[in-house]
Amino acid sequence: MKWEDFNENEYIESLVEELKSSGQNVVVGKLDQLINWGRSNSLWPLTFATSCCGIEFISLGAARYDMARFGFEVARSSPRQADFMMVAGTIVHRMAPVFRRLYEQLAEPKYVIAVGGCAISGGPFRNSYHVVKGIDEIVPVDVFIPGCPPRPEAMFYGLMQLQRKVKVERFFGGVNRKRTREDFFRENPEIAEREHAQE
């Protein structure tokens, strides 16, 4: 994609400019900017892939696309050290609790990207008896990247959109801030009961 086209997506940033010009504390504002700059430029993915999209994610790391350029290459295997989760592939009923636990193990601030048709809506497997119809039923999602599987370029676009979103987080708040573990348990009391029993 051409750089000019990408810039057409700057509506978030221009909105923020507007908000900023309407007055804010200079010191706090600068500090916020610094923090968000750090966060948006250092997004470490969790190595998490269930199917085909995961292989495109590997291609993303390889020499041809090289996500290291953006600092995305520090893929952590432990969710506690990762910043965002590329949900690359189908989430099925058996995987759903595992997936939710992984999401909870991510340290704040955390972001979720739904990659590919399966993660967004169930994709070609939507009518199956064992497939979750979109991961947003389970966890809040920040960015959706459609495709089956999405091309690496599309993944980059999604990742860069996430960076933008993180940069202006102060004004809009990450999606994931809105729902905590306690909220989740309040909404799903029967799960809370079982989980607490296990702990």
Add this chain to the structure above:
Amino acid sequence: MADIKDIIGKVCPDAVYEENERPLAVVPDAKWHDVAVALKNASYDWLIALVGEDFGDALGCMYYLKSTADHSIISVKVVTTDRENPMIHSVSDIWKVAINEEREVYDFFGIKFINHPDMRRLFLRNDWVGYPLRKDYDMNPDLNPVRLYHEEPDDASVSYQEGADGKITAVPVKVFGDNEFVVNIGPQHPATHGVLRFRTSLDGEEIKKIDLVCGYIHRGIEKLCENLGYPQTIHFYDRMDYFSALPNEHCVCSCIEKALGVEAPRRAQVVRVICDELSRIASHLLFFGTFCMDLGATTALFYGLRERETILNILEETCGARMSFNYYTIGGLRADIHETFIPKVKELLAIMPKALKEYHQLVTGNVIFQNRLKHVGILSREDAISYGIGGPSGRASGWANDVRKTNPYAVYGELDFEQVVMDGCDSFDRYLVRMKEIEQSMKIIEQLIDNIPEGEFCAKVPKIIKLPVGHWYQEVEACRGAFGVYIDSRGEKTPYRMKVNGTCLRLASIVDLITRGSKIADLITIGGSLDYIVPDIDR
């Protein structure tokens, strides 16, 4: 047909023989175990497919057996009319491959196997309601909602043992003892190549036992296919074993073509073979990369991916996709090859020998690499046959089983290539077999690339495809071994039952056997050397 009647007639005179594409015997359940022993002794020792099916009036299994002596295929059908408590005798003591395949049938159809050592569900949660592949399965999502709590760890299993008096008792079986140090490797683990879970019992660093838990990417493709027209099913084959998407498509297309009585034009067949071999090279390159990464040599991954990208380029220009190609169709190809296809393939053939040399210099000769792999994960020829491990992993155990040679399809019969067979039986040979197969694939492409005949790329097929009544089984050599498709048609637009039979479940089943007594690190290398793809296990 006479052959199978001879063998079975001696043990079971009341077997019925049906006319079908292949010799088919219907054997009553009571005699089935004896018949199985007789068949195995008559060199039908490779159980290539175990298909559970809901025949409507009865539940049962189709067994496809292949002889390792002359590579002929026969089939046996065993049914039970009891829908409430269906039971069939297990053959897991004869063919070890049946241990997990019978668990799969139990999972999908609820058929309990008598004398099976460990009758648990394989793919679905242990609190799942119903048996999804039965025709009367209730799809109501309220019965099986997305459960977000973890299933209870399931150490209690059951085995249905038949006593001397023919009475069947349920004997409880423990998977792990109380004092075992059980580590969960997976489902979210960097080295399981997807979402596979090994519950590993450890003694220090040493592995005592592994319990395979799959189903974390079980998408119910077989059930989905039952509601789709034949052309609509093909794209699923890209998404199971996504590295051998094209050979898988080849399999299902040629199975439907066989049933339909259509033959793909020669141009299509040649292009199919070239594309199959290209994807085989790509798959083995990715194997090389991920295998080395599992061992800790990360750089090799990037070298392997570099050449893989050139193959993806070629295929992308022709098919329009990088991974899910959906290129073959019933009767031939969806589109003709791109004009740059031939020159670019030739370019690839020119760079590959150099690249292979580089790979060998980088890792194969490395002393750490060799020490990690040699004499690790020994898989004997007998075990390979018993567990039905075809493909490169089986060929590394000295077992010549390449479908391209034994039961040639498309134009493979006319080609000059070698079947790579090694007899080291260890991880290192499994690695080398794949590297050598890249060379053989290049040899095949070299022979064909200048000889793509002119003509149609797709045969004339009816707009609405209806297969005649009957059932068919077709095998091809996919990148990880024999890949089979079973279609049962009742004369409609949609398949009555479509069974996808990949090698990966078998590869994953063998991990327990060949890792016992080795270290955790060996589990990773053995798993890597077997090169299973998890969505192909779970389907």
Add this chain to the structure above:
Amino acid sequence: MFDFSIVTGWLDSLLNSFMPVWLTTVVECVLIGVVLLLAYALLALFYIYFERKLCGAFQCRLGPNRVGPFGLLQSFADMFKILIKELIPINNIDKFLFMLAPYLVIVASFAAFAVLPWGNGLQIIDFNIGIFFLTAVSSIGVLGILLAGWSSNNKFTLIGALRSGAQMVSYELSIGLSIMTIVLLSGTMSVSGLVEGQKDLWFIFQGHIPAIIAFIIYMIAGTAETNRGPFDLPEAESELTAGYHTEYSGLHFGLFYLAEYLNLFIVSGVATLLFFGGWMPLHIPGWEGFNAVMDCIPSVIWFLAKAIFLSSIIIWFKWTFPRLRIDQLLAFEWKYLLPINLFNLVLMLLVVAFGWHF
């Protein structure tokens, strides 16, 4: 060669001129602490960037290049992020030990870092058993790793910690013995004495064969000590997810991450000190003009350049070799490195006794 002790001495007398002695000491300690901390953090950030770039080059990639010019600010962004990342409270763990572990690791590497001779006269503390002190403090790190693995109440971390314990204890031997080989040659354990001893010729040339053997063994054992590939078993990513620090998040993980890179610098710094003259420029006896030219390059640059060069060799190991298995790792130490090392020590003794060195 510019002697930094002039500067430090001047500062000391300046402070002493208007402050009591005890206050001077306190002020100096604080000053040194701040400077060290800064140097430590900057160096670690540099190393993180350096390894990512270098590894990119090995793998035909570009490496970070979007954040700042040439991606130079990449590791700063990482640092900011990790500083404000959530520290996840974990149930059912030994909280005190869990919190203590990363600090133990960082303190150990920090203490070792302080002993290194940075330049002519630039040394925090110089006492007669400097090198001995260095090996002693750097081995506190293993305690931190063991505690981290044990207190996390996680099976993976436990296996990682036990592997690490076995590995570090074994390879400590090789490190110690190869250091002893050089101490035998130089006849001193003080850091400044070691550097001074290489005034004419670096020890790797002075001690020729036994020194080269000791150097190779030191590099191997040093790689193992820093838990880097091919000896990265305690955190073998494809086996144990993240090894002993699987359960750590945020700043605590950041400390482990930092210490890992700094240990890399310390190992190569000590190798520089022992075999390549520390901050001492390359001198060849008899080549007066050459030596004078070499002296023009500041001593700090000599030290850093040599250390970074040696680290890039260790990084090269990591990105090339596959990982060893635990039994092979231990067999390698006890069956090969240790006997060779003992033999080498005797060889060095003979060399020194008969004066066969240069």
